[in-house]
Amino acid sequence: MEAESAAGGAPSTRRWRHALEDRRVLAPLLIAPAVIFIVLVVGLPFGWAIYLSLTDAIGGSLSGNWVGFDNFTNAWSDDNFQKALRNTLIFTFASQIIVVIGAAILSAFLVRDFRGRWIVRFLIVLPWAAPVVLSTITWLWILDSLYSVLNWTLDRLHLDNALVWLFDVTRFEEGAQVPLQWLGRPNLALAAITLVHAWRILPFAVVIFIAGRASIPNEVEDASKIDGATGLKKLWYVDLPLQLPIALVAVLFGIVFTAGDFAVVYILTAGGPFNSTQVLPTWAFQIGINSGSLGEGAAISLYLFPLLVVVTVAMLFFARRAQVS
Amino acid sequence: MSEASDEFEAHNSPLTRSDLVKRAGAAAFAVSMFGALPEKALGFYGPLRFKNKQLSGELRIMTWAHFVPAYDVWLDQTYAKQWGEANDVEVKIDHINNALLFSTGSAEVAAQSGHDLFWFISPPSSFQKQVLPVNDLVQEVTKKLGPMSKVAKKSTYNPRTKKFFGFPETYAPDPVQYRKSYLQEAGVSLNTWEDVRKGAAKLKQIGHPVGLGMSNEIDSNMLLTSLLYCYGGFIQNEENRIVFGQGSNRKGAIEALEVMRDIYRNGMTDEVFAWTAASNNQAFLAGRLSMALNAISIVRSAEKSGNQVLADDTWLASIPRGPVMRLGNEHVMGVYVIWKFAKNKEAARKYLIDQQLNYRPHFVRSEYYNFPPWTGAIKGGFETIRKMAAQDTHKPKGKYTVLTTIAEKFTTNPGHPGHTNAVIDEIFQTWMLPQMFAQVAQGKTDPADAVKAFDTKAKQIYRKWKAQGLV
Numbered sequence: 001m002e003a004e005s006a007a008g009g010a011p012s013t014r015r016w017r018h019a020l021e022d023r024r025v026l027a028p029l030l031i032a033p034a035v036i037f038i039v040l041v042v043g044l045p046f047g048w049a050i051y052l053s054l055t056d057a058i059g060g061s062l063s064g065n066w067v068g069f070d071n072f073t074n075a076w077s078d079d080n081f082q083k084a085l086r087n088t089l090i091f092t093f094a095s096q097i098i099v100v101i102g103a104a105i106l107s108a109f110l111v112r113d114f115r116g117r118w119i120v121r122f123l124i125v126l127p128w129a130a131p132v133v134l135s136t137i138t139w140l141w142i143l144d145s146l147y148s149v150l151n152w153t154l155d156r157l158h159l160d161n162a163l164v165w166l167f168d169v170t171r172f173e174e175g176a177q178v179p180l181q182w183l184g185r186p187n188l189a190l191a192a193i194t195l196v197h198a199w200r201i202l203p204f205a206v207v208i209f210i211a212g213r214a215s216i217p218n219e220v221e222d223a224s225k226i227d228g229a230t231g232l233k234k235l236w237y238v239d240l241p242l243q244l245p246i247a248l249v250a251v252l253f254g255i256v257f258t259a260g261d262f263a264v265v266y267i268l269t270a271g272g273p274f275n276s277t278q279v280l281p282t283w284a285f286q287i288g289i290n291s292g293s294l295g296e297g298a299a300i301s302l303y304l305f306p307l308l309v310v311v312t313v314a315m316l317f318f319a320r321r322a323q324v325s
Numbered sequence: 326m327s328e329a330s331d332e333f334e335a336h337n338s339p340l341t342r343s344d345l346v347k348r349a350g351a352a353a354f355a356v357s358m359f360g361a362l363p364e365k366a367l368g369f370y371g372p373l374r375f376k377n378k379q380l381s382g383e384l385r386i387m388t389w390a391h392f393v394p395a396y397d398v399w400l401d402q403t404y405a406k407q408w409g410e411a412n413d414v415e416v417k418i419d420h421i422n423n424a425l426l427f428s429t430g431s432a433e434v435a436a437q438s439g440h441d442l443f444w445f446i447s448p449p450s451s452f453q454k455q456v457l458p459v460n461d462l463v464q465e466v467t468k469k470l471g472p473m474s475k476v477a478k479k480s481t482y483n484p485r486t487k488k489f490f491g492f493p494e495t496y497a498p499d500p501v502q503y504r505k506s507y508l509q510e511a512g513v514s515l516n517t518w519e520d521v522r523k524g525a526a527k528l529k530q531i532g533h534p535v536g537l538g539m540s541n542e543i544d545s546n547m548l549l550t551s552l553l554y555c556y557g558g559f560i561q562n563e564e565n566r567i568v569f570g571q572g573s574n575r576k577g578a579i580e581a582l583e584v585m586r587d588i589y590r591n592g593m594t595d596e597v598f599a600w601t602a603a604s605n606n607q608a609f610l611a612g613r614l615s616m617a618l619n620a621i622s623i624v625r626s627a628e629k630s631g632n633q634v635l636a637d638d639t640w641l642a643s644i645p646r647g648p649v650m651r652l653g654n655e656h657v658m659g660v661y662v663i664w665k666f667a668k669n670k671e672a673a674r675k676y677l678i679d680q681q682l683n684y685r686p687h688f689v690r691s692e693y694y695n696f697p698p699w700t701g702a703i704k705g706g707f708e709t710i711r712k713m714a715a716q717d718t719h720k721p722k723g724k725y726t727v728l729t730t731i732a733e734k735f736t737t738n739p740g741h742p743g744h745t746n747a748v749i750d751e752i753f754q755t756w757m758l759p760q761m762f763a764q765v766a767q768g769k770t771d772p773a774d775a776v777k778a779f780d781t782k783a784k785q786i787y788r789k790w791k792a793q794g795l796v
Contacts, residue, residue, distance in 0.1 A: 056789075056792070056793070058793055059431050059452055059455075061434075061454055061455065074785075078782075080755070145596035145599045145600060146607055146611060146613065147607075177594055177595050181598065181599050183598075184540075184598035185595055185767075189599075270540075270542065272598060272599070272756065272759065272763075273540065273599065273767075274541075274598070274760040274761075274763040274764050274767075275755075275756055286756075289428050289431045290428065291451065292431075292452070292750065292754075293451075293751065
């Protein structure tokens with residue numbers, strides 16, 4: 001017994017200790033909690049959604065009769081679904097264009113040393129830090145049909161009619177009235193939602209862009225100065241190419257966040273006016289949860305899957321490239 | 326209003342804990358005095374009645390945040406507490422925004438766990454397979470109070486399954502609320518929809534547009550279906566078959582769409598396409614609108630706002646008459662369901678029966694918002710209700726009297742002349758009605774095409790739910 005103790009405990013304990021020192025055991029053991037967690041909270045619901053989409057399950061049940069791809073074909077033939085799909089793409093890509101341009105400009109500004117830089121940085125990051133529901137409700141009030149602070153400001157500055165003239169709103173949205181009902185006309189509502197999405201994602205992109213700029217070696221900066229690259233030239237030929245991999249990561253994250261977002265559209269318009277601003281998540285919710293057609297709702301939500309798979313694969317690819325460079 | 330303590334009337338004189346102790350003591354005394362003869366002992370003090378003590382545990386109820394907030398305070402802190410004490414049940418009531426009821430209900434079903442009683446703001450037809458039929462409860466209440474109102478029955482009874490899938494707790498009539506002075510100034514009447522069409526421009530001209538929503542929210546659904554009834558544009562017939570695109574229904578629907586388009590173009594602004602369920606209340610209370618269709622929450626809020634001019638100038642009326650009829654939807658049809666997975670089904674069942682048998686305080690405390698599905702729940706029925714409403718002291722005195730007329734004569738269920746069912750539910754939940762009306766109003770489509778598209782879509786929905794055995 002004493003000899004065994006001196007050798008480090010009972011044989012079974014020793015076997016465990018040795019096993020834990022083996023990478024083939026230790027690595028899976030350490031990663032197992034994360035894998036189990038993801039399987040439980042993502043994998044199972046996802047598998048269940050695929051199953052439901054192939055059945056005629058209705059609200060109040062978690063199973064149904066097998067209907068093959070009927071839910072997918074039925075959804076595809078619906079005008080509102082097609083609008084929702086189109087809007088999902090519009091909101092996602094239009095907002096990302098604004099985000100990329102905005103983040104490039106803001107990050108160039110924010111890396112400079114100036115008084116109050118931290119306050120400005122804090123204010124810019126704030127929309128990202130605030131809960132999306134809360135910030136969207138704030139936007140709902142900003143764009144409210146009656147108490148819109150935006151319209152109030154435009155009115156006090158005598159800019160409301162000027163805005164209509166400047167942007168030719170009446171052509172942009174035939175019949176639109178002043179004060180502008182931002183959420184009462186399809187095109188205005190689409191524009192408003194796109195801007196809110198951009199406002200929400202912008203801080204995240206700015207932070208990524210700033211990090212990207214910080215990673216540009218000083219030697220490159222110096223070399224570009226010696227070569228006479230300044231201002232826009234430097235931005236176009238030096239900063240942007242070097243930032244591209246990490247910028248793409250920001251964009252791809254932004255696409256995932258926006259395409260899968262439910263709260264902004266649901267709170268601002270509930271898909272209105274006349275279902276013209278529905279996106280796939282809100283339409284899936286209306287059909288699957290509120291109307292009780294669970295199978296059809298699951299099918300609608302799964303239409304997002306191919307888009308998000310492509311984006312995610314690209315995201316992982318660029319993230320890896322950014323890391324390597 | 327009667328005092329809170331008087332408001333809960335237990336129907337079977339339940340024992341309190343102290344009563345029980347007293348009686349047990351008396352019984353022990355009697356046994357010791359007269360020997361082990363319980364019948365003698367009990368005969369001395371009367372039989373022990375444990376009818377209401379058979380319930381136990383916890384009763385969890387999910388309901389909405391009422392538009393009359395004081396009602397919730399009374400319900401939670403007085404009514405439910407007293408009912409719980411009388412039945413030896415701990416009652417816990419949760420309130421959520423009405424827009425979240427369906428999604429929360431779905432989540433509970435998915436989890437097969439949650440509340441024992443779940444309240445919906447409109448009949449939850451698609452949940453029929455997850456709830457206990459309540460035919461026996463309906464029968465029991467009907468036996469004591471007389472027949473259930475037609476609006477309640479057609480909202481909760483499925484003629485195909487022959488089951489009541491929900492227990493109607495309340496309904497709210499949907500009156501027109503209007504600014505008397507604005508209408509007088511513009512010389513406008515609200516007696517018929519034609520009057521509204523003609524008067525809309527005048528009201529807008531004086532700076533107070535008409536407020537009839539065409540947005541993705543429930544008030545718009547209710548209003549627009551009502552407008553269709555008035556013009557004879559029924560979505561389904563008495564057998565619950567879709568008939569929207571046929572004969573007189575099609576003609577009526579097209580007329581209704583044209584009328585709403587004209588009212589919008591002449592008398593409203595784009596705001597009606599952007600409204601939430603609270604927006605017409607806000608716009609009316611801000612002094613902007615000349616008229617709106619809503620439950621009495623607008624006028625009650627006006628009375629509580631401290632703005633006496635607004636409160637006194639807000640009058641109530643029946644829905645305008647159309648060429649075919651004067652008829653509107655209820656504004657709210659409060660329906661309780663008992664989930665199959667409810668843990669305390671017995672307490673849930675008793676709670677529902679007791680509440681209905683003693684509905685008067687609910688009507689009073691909700692400030693006449695909650696009408697009883699069994700008119701006999703208030704002794705004397707509509708006659709008493711009319712008298713009670715007439716006694717409301719707010720100016721102009723008697724303005725609430727018309728509510729009774731609306732409830733009695735001009736209120737029906739969504740889906741009239743058929744039943745409220747899963748088809749109507751999906752039509753409402755996917756905003757097909759505001760979509761159709763708004764597209765026509767904004768000139769995106771013409772009325773005939775809009776009716777055709779609606780009819781096609783409604784028939785698809787009908788086929789889907791028929792295959793499920795729910796219509």
